[in-house]
Amino acid sequence: MGLVSAILSLPLAPVRGVIWLGELIQDQVEQQLQDPAAVRRELEEIDAAAAAGRLSDEERKQAQQSVLDRRLRSAGGTTAPNRKE
Template sequence: MGLLSSILSLPFAPVRGVIWLGEVIQDQVEQQLHDPAIVRRELEEIDQAMAAGHLSKEEHAAAQQAVLDRMVRPSVGTVPPEGKE
């Protein structure tokens, strides 16, 4: 029966491959979004831009908050805990 099911499911192999590739890409993106070294570099760049006069205090605070929100926000596609939405 295993041989027969393997043969019948063979046309779906490309679809499974695309799904797997999408999952791998999503994992890599999430790792980069939450990597402490990248977040620190982004925060340092924001501080440097403010020191150079390219950002106002409000823009600086908003940019920092955006980076920190990205760190705290749950990943897309995760299920919230029971009773919380």
């Protein structure tokens, strides 16, 4: 019975391979999003852009909040609703 099911499921092998590859890519992306060094580097780039005058203070705050929200979402946390300061 195992041989018959293996032969019948052989046409699905490419699909299983694509699914496996997709899961592997997803795992790598999640690891990169959760990497504290990557988050810090992105926040430093935002600060550098603000210091160079490419971002206003409000844009800088929004970009930083976006990075932190994404980090919290990828870590499985919940994000606080946006509040006006």
